[in-house]
Amino acid sequence: MQRRAFLQLATGLVASSVLAGYASPLWAGTKEQIGEAKRFRASRRYMQTSFGRIAYVERGSGEAALFLHGFPLNSFQWRGALERLSPYRRCIAPDFLGLGYTEVAPGQSVAPDAQVAMLIALLDALxxxxxxxVGSDSGGAVAQLFITKHPERVRSLLLTNCDTEHESPPAAMKPVIALSHEGKFVDTWLAPWLANKTLARSPQGIGGMCFADPTDPTDEAIDCYFTPLVSSPHRKALVHAYAIALENNPLAGIGAALRQSRVPTRIVWGIDDTIFSFAGAEYLDRTMGRSLGIRRVPNAKLFYPEERPDLIAEEARKLWKTV
Structure with missing residues (x-):
């Protein structure tokens, strides 16, 4: 989705009063999907840290794998991958500060550097x-900061479409950041999507922007992602703070540290993404000190890991065999 289209969407949603009458057919979901969401909620745990009460899901045992989600999603993004990979790793998927079900401590920053520090505190507590x-979208940016700040804590790195040094934030985030400065992003985009699932899955919604399957994201996923974010003025402010923290490139100057990294890194990129260019994958491949190459994923947009968990599991298991 180009920046112009994002701006048109924002303007249209603010100006339009027809959203309430936008027909949204009831989507009951399959029994499997509804059961999946219920099981995920039931497995959510919380860890008290100085950063706040961190929500996370953990499955499996043995050596650990850490799954970092995108914006404005949460750990539910990785449900399919966790199911497939928990026989091979102790899979840990937290909700970032400011997103999902994590309860942020008063005055706590939600910037990428703070996310890294929170992850270290969570892992230490566990x-x-x-x-x-494994990182996606802004979670991929946090992953890059994590491996450069704490290389001794990382065995391997799997990156899907995400921020890179020369595309952080991507142009598509600029209207999101602008609306966040005005305190309007959540009410302009997320709240209407939560209220109207058909709109959310339309070309003007998160579905058309970030998912290849027109039936995605499911009603259950939309509820899981956006309900906590619209729940109070405080939560809305945290979402806005998360977006604003991406404005001044958090990856600026990281290239030298990435070149020195000895962490085996695999890049798995959806080539139909309109948010991050394929040039980002090429940058990572030539910059990472131990890149194991790029896999191009056709018919895949930004949040394809949610739609293609088998592919993520396949690539993760291949990568883990190298370490």
Whole structure:
């Protein structure tokens, strides 16, 4: 989605009063999907840290893998991958500060550097030393900061479409950041999508922007992602703070540290993404000190890991065999 289209969407939603009458057919979901969401909620845990009460899901045992989600999603993004990979790793998927169900401590920053520090605190509290990191979207930016600040804690890195040094934030985020400065992003985009699932899955919604399947995201996923974010003025402010923290490139100057990294890194990129260009994958491949190459994923947009968990599991298992 180009910046012009994003701006048109924002303007249209603010100006239009027809959203309430926008027909949205009831989507009951399959029994499997509804059961999946219920099981995920039931498995959510919380860890009290100085950063706040961190929500996370953990499955499996043995060596640990850490899954870092995108914006404005939460750990539910990785449900399919966790199911497939928990026989091979202790899979840990937290909700970032400011997103999902994590309860942020008063005055706590939600910027990428703070996210890294929070992850270290969470892993320490869980008794986890080294991890295999899997990152998507802004979670991929946090993953890059994580491996440069704490290389001794990382065995391997799997990156899907995400921020890179020369595309952080991407142009598509600029209207999101502008609306966040005005305190309007949540009410302009997320609240209407939550209220109207058909709109959310339309070309003007998160579905058309970030998912290849027109039936995605499901009603259950939309509820899981956006309900906590619209729940109070405080939560809305945290979402806005998260977006604003991406404005001044958090990856600026990281290239030298990435070149020095000895962490085996695999890049798996959806080539139909309109948010992040394929040039980002090429940058990572030539910059990472130990890149294991790029896999191009056709018919895949930004949040394809949610739609293609088998592919993520396949690539993760191949990568983990190298360490």
């Amino acid at each position: 008794g986890v030393g080294r991890v295999d990191v």
